Each structure stands twice: as structure tokens, then as C-alpha cells.
Amino acid sequence: MAIAKAERLMNLALCLLGTRRPLSKRELRESIEAYLEAGSDDSFNRMFERDKDDLRELGLVIATVENIEGEVGYLARRDSNRLPPITLDAEEAAALGLAAKVWQQARLAGAASGALQKLRAAGLPEDVDPYEAHGALEPRIPVHEAAFEPLMLACRDRRPVLFDYRKASAARPEPRHVEPWALECWRGHWYLAGFDRDRGAERVFRLSRITGRVRSRGTGFTAPVPDVVTVRETVASWAGETADRSALIRLRSGAGYPLRAKATRVRELGDGWDELEIPYGHGLDAWLVEFGPDVVVLEPAELRADVVDRLRAVAKG
Numbered sequence: 001m002a003i004a005k006a007e008r009l010m011n012l013a014l015c016l017l018g019t020r021r022p023l024s025k026r027e028l029r030e031s032i033e034a035y036l037e038a039g040s041d042d043s044f045n046r047m048f049e050r051d052k053d054d055l056r057e058l059g060l061v062i063a064t065v066e067n068i069e070g071e072v073g074y075l076a077r078r079d080s081n082r083l084p085p086i087t088l089d090a091e092e093a094a095a096l097g098l099a100a101k102v103w104q105q106a107r108l109a110g111a112a113s114g115a116l117q118k119l120r121a122a123g124l125p126e127d128v129d130p131y132e133a134h135g136a137l138e139p140r141i142p143v144h145e146a147a148f149e150p151l152m153l154a155c156r157d158r159r160p161v162l163f164d165y166r167k168a169s170a171a172r173p174e175p176r177h178v179e180p181w182a183l184e185c186w187r188g189h190w191y192l193a194g195f196d197r198d199r200g201a202e203r204v205f206r207l208s209r210i211t212g213r214v215r216s217r218g219t220g221f222t223a224p225v226p227d228v229v230t231v232r233e234t235v236a237s238w239a240g241e242t243a244d245r246s247a248l249i250r251l252r253s254g255a256g257y258p259l260r261a262k263a264t265r266v267r268e269l270g271d272g273w274d275e276l277e278i279p280y281g282h283g284l285d286a287w288l289v290e291f292g293p294d295v296v297v298l299e300p301a302e303l304r305a306d307v308v309d310r311l312r313a314v315a316k317g
Contacts, residue, residue: 008034012051013060017081022065022073145207148183150214151192155180158225160197160217163210173211178203179221184231187258193231195223204231247280248298255294285310 011032015023029035029044038044052074056062061080065073147163154161161180166173177197184191189206196203251259253272260266265277275298278284285306288295297304 004034008032008047009051009054013055013076016055016060016062016074016076017078019075022063022067022075024071024073028074145190145210147207147210147214148190150216151180151207152183154214154216155182155192158221160219160221162215162217164212165205166209166211173209176203176205177217178205179223179225181225182229182231183207186232191231193229195221197222245280245300246277247284247300247303249276249278249288250274250296250298251276251291252294256291259288259291259295289314 011034012028015028015031023031025045025048028048029038035044035048038047052062059081060076062074062076063080065075067073151161153159159180160177162175162177164173165176178192179195179197180192181194182192184193189208192205192207194203194205195201246264249259250269250273253268253274259276259278262278263276264279267275269275280300280303285303288297288303288307289310295307297307
């Protein structure tokens with residue numbers, strides 16, 4: 001079945017590329033054997049529309065032209081389907097290959113693979129394998145959040161969105177009206193940066209805290225989109241990456257490796273616990289809460305109080 005469809009698509013593409021005038025559906029049906037074998041006009045029409053959509057998805061530009069008699073015809077003009085030579089060197093091809101491999105676990109895997117196939121067709125040298133040039137590197141950016149795809153499309157199309165968001169310190173989610181700017185992955189988590197209409201300011205949202213469905217809003221943006229959206233820098237500052245103070249915590253042995261990587265001093269306490277000194281900045285309390293019972297804050301007192309308040313809020317929820 002797959003071979004038959006591939007042959008049918010190839011024949012349709014050749015017909016559309018080889019004609020100098022638009023061909024009607026009737027003429028295409030008479031020219032392609034698989035269409036002649038269609039059981040009925042309805043069956044042929046469904047098959048043709050699917051094939052046309054598949055060819056367009058593969059990158060073929062198909063023009064629809066109506067003649068003076070009102071009959072619709074189709075053709076693929078060669079000047080619209082010809083790309084200039086692709087002059088990628090080995091390093092550039094390797095970068096493209098790594099970018100495609102990043103999305104192997106995401107919904108964009110098919111699009112990334114298709115893009116490389118189109119580059120091959122456009123002249124990417126056969127002796128350059130973008131997947132194997134740096135085969136020892138296996139980048140992965142997992143995307144498990146259902147909110148990722150609708151937010152990605154909303155960022156691309158500049159469409160405001162509405163979703164329910166649960167802050168780390170809140171027991172229940174709250175609705176947020178956001179003009180989305182950019183998505184970025186930081187330390188294994190995806191974040192959205194955008195303009196929060198209700199608060200009238202830029203905000204960053206962690207996708208794993210978005211609950212329910214992301215709904216689109218048809219109205220345009222009300223705030224200007226900055227030339228550079230620093231998602232990672234904003235989240236890093238909230239997580240204490242730019243801290244100028246220190247905090248002292250107890251951490252269960254064998255747990256909290258991201259905290260251990262940040263520690264400036266580690267001391268074994270025995271009984272399955274270690275003492276760590278880590279940088280302390282805005283947002284550190286929210287990060288520590290994620291480690292649950294594996295972390296106990298010793299000092300400063302305000303950080304300990306913030307963590308206790310967040311844990312109580314979660315327990316109430």
C-alpha cells in the first residue's frame with residue numbers, strides 16, 4: 001500500500017511539473033492509472049485532495065488556476081519549485097543534523113527530518129551526513145507538556161492565549177491572559193516568556209505548571225514584542241543564578257544533584273544527610289520546594305519561612 005501511494009504521488013508530481021498549462025482533475029484522472037482505478041468520483045476526489053495536500057506538505061508549490069470557462073486546473077511551475085544551490089560546509093551540515101536530532105522526542109521530529117530531506121533534494125552534498133558528522137553527540141530536549149505545541153504555534157502566529165497557571169506558592173491555578181513571545185528550555189524545563197495582560201508586565205511561565213487546555217484569543221498583541229527575549233536569563237535570576245548571598249541547607253545523601261552542582265561547600269553530616277552552602281537569590285525558595293522532603297533549609301530564616309509557606313500551600317491544595 002505504501003509503495004502504491006508513493007508511486008501515485010510521484011506520478012501526480014511529474015504530471016504537474018511536466019505540463020505547460022493547468023490540468024483539470026478530469027485530465028489528471030485520465031493520466032494516472034491509480035486514479036482510473038478509483039471506484040467512484042467521490043473516491044477519486046478524496047484521493048486526489050489527500051495527494052495534493054501531501055505534495056504541498058513535501059514542499060511542492062501547486063498553483064490553482066481557473067480558465068475562462070470556469071474550470072479549475074492545477075500545475076506546478078518549475079520556477080516556483082526550484083531552489084538555488086545549497087552551499088553548506090561540513091560544520092554547517094553538522095549543526096543542522098544536531099538541531100534535527102534535538103527534536104527526536106518531540107512532535108517536531110517529522111518536520112525536522114523532512115527539512116533535511118528537502119536540503120538533500122536542493123543539493124546538500126551526498127558525502128556530508130549531518131546526522132553522523134558528530135555522532136558522539138546525542139542532544140535531547142524532551143517535550144512532555146501538552147501546552148508546548150499550542151504555545152509554539154501561538155508564538156509563531158502572534159496570537160494571545162488563555163490558560164490556567166498554578167504558581168509554586170498557590171494552592172489552586174489562576175487564569176492568565178498572555179501575549180506569548182518565545183519558548184526556551186532551561187535545565188530540562190520549558191518556559192514561556194510573554195506579556196501578562198492582567199498584570200500589565202512581562203512574565204515567564206513554566207509549562208509544567210500550566211493546567212488544562214491552552215485556548216487562543218483572536219485579538220492581536222497590545223504590547224510591543226522586544227527585539228531580544230531573555231527567557232533563560234530571567235529564569236536564571238529567579239533561581240538564584242545571579243545571587244550575591246549564600247544559603248545553608250541539609251540535603252539527603254544521594255539526592256538533589258542539581259543542588260550539589262551549585263554548592264560552594266559540602267559537608268557530610270552522617271545519618272544519610274549532607275550540609276550544603278549554595279548561592280541564594282530571588283526564586284530559590286520555589287526551586288527548593290521541588291525537592292520535597294530531601295531538603296531542609298537551615299538559614300537564612302527568611303528563606304526557611306518562604307519554603308515552609310510554599311510547602312503548606314501545596315499541602316492545602
